[in-house]
Amino acid sequence: MPAYNAEKTVRKTYNDLPKDLISEVILVDDASADKTVEIAKEIGITVYTHQQNKGYGGNQKTCYDEALRRDPDVVIMVHPDYQYDAKLVGVMCEPIVNGRADIMLGSRIQTRNQVRAGGMPLWKYFANRFLTLVENLAMGLNLSEYHTGFRAFSSGVLKTIPYHKFSNDFVFDQQILISALSYGYNISEIPVPCKYFKEASSINFKRSSKYGLATLWTVFGYLLHSTGIVKFKIFK
Numbered sequence: 001m002p003a004y005n006a007e008k009t010v011r012k013t014y015n016d017l018p019k020d021l022i023s024e025v026i027l028v029d030d031a032s033a034d035k036t037v038e039i040a041k042e043i044g045i046t047v048y049t050h051q052q053n054k055g056y057g058g059n060q061k062t063c064y065d066e067a068l069r070r071d072p073d074v075v076i077m078v079h080p081d082y083q084y085d086a087k088l089v090g091v092m093c094e095p096i097v098n099g100r101a102d103i104m105l106g107s108r109i110q111t112r113n114q115v116r117a118g119g120m121p122l123w124k125y126f127a128n129r130f131l132t133l134v135e136n137l138a139m140g141l142n143l144s145e146y147h148t149g150f151r152a153f154s155s156g157v158l159k160t161i162p163y164h165k166f167s168n169d170f171v172f173d174q175q176i177l178i179s180a181l182s183y184g185y186n187i188s189e190i191p192v193p194c195k196y197f198k199e200a201s202s203i204n205f206k207r208s209s210k211y212g213l214a215t216l217w218t219v220f221g222y223l224l225h226s227t228g229i230v231k232f233k234i235f236k
């Protein structure tokens, strides 16, 4: 769990995790101003802390470094803001364990009504649809979204892709997927309901816009890379 000011939601997220399937729950705190660390330790989660705020991508780098040191089969990333249904960890992992996928995404996007009922703002919904359309066209895939905060990776993916070279900001989430695709890994998905509520973390319009532009730049970079015009170190 890459955490930032998640004191109100980390416990509920943790409670939903199927403990019988999981060897260890790790939380990296990115210098939160609230009691995230105290609460996570109280619950019994293994906690690592950044002395200074590194950003969401920087946070995930520490998460995966620590996870890989345990030599896991599968690494699951879930936002600790209780927006995703963490009870579905087993369903997310099954295709990876059976060798049918390397990365699984918990997709929030099935029908518009369902997404709206979960409370996703309309502008986020349409931005998600637009970015997903562009990414699908560029990558030749048919995923329903690339922007979820619930993901499972085979450890082979994380050992191979150069995630330390990715951004420390939110676009890390796109770089990890597009880089993995450049290395030939498969991405698949399952539907996961998602809810928006007062205590959940939700980035604002300005930061989302920056993220959207950075996403488009990542896709453009991949196209340049795959046609050999410019080579980027984050892609194979």
Ligand SMILES: Nc1nc2c(ncn2[C@@H]2O[C@H](COP(=O)(O)OP(=O)(O)OP(=O)(O)O)[C@@H](O)[C@H]2O)c(=O)[nH]1
Pocket: 002, 003, 004, 005, 006, 030, 053, 054, 055, 056, 057, 059, 079, 080, 081, 083, 124, 147, 149, 200, 201, 202, 203
């Ligand atoms: N390190 C760091 N992490 C953050 C920051 N803001 C949010 N996060 C974490 O990143 C996760 C994703 O951010 P959210 O704000 O929930 O954004 P999102 O889930 O992509 O977007 P929504 O669909 O609106 O929830 C959250 O669960 C937080 O733990 C930040 O400024 N720094």
Ligand SMILES: [Mg+2]
Pocket: 079, 081, 083, 149, 200, 201, 202, 203
């Ligand atoms: Mg959120």
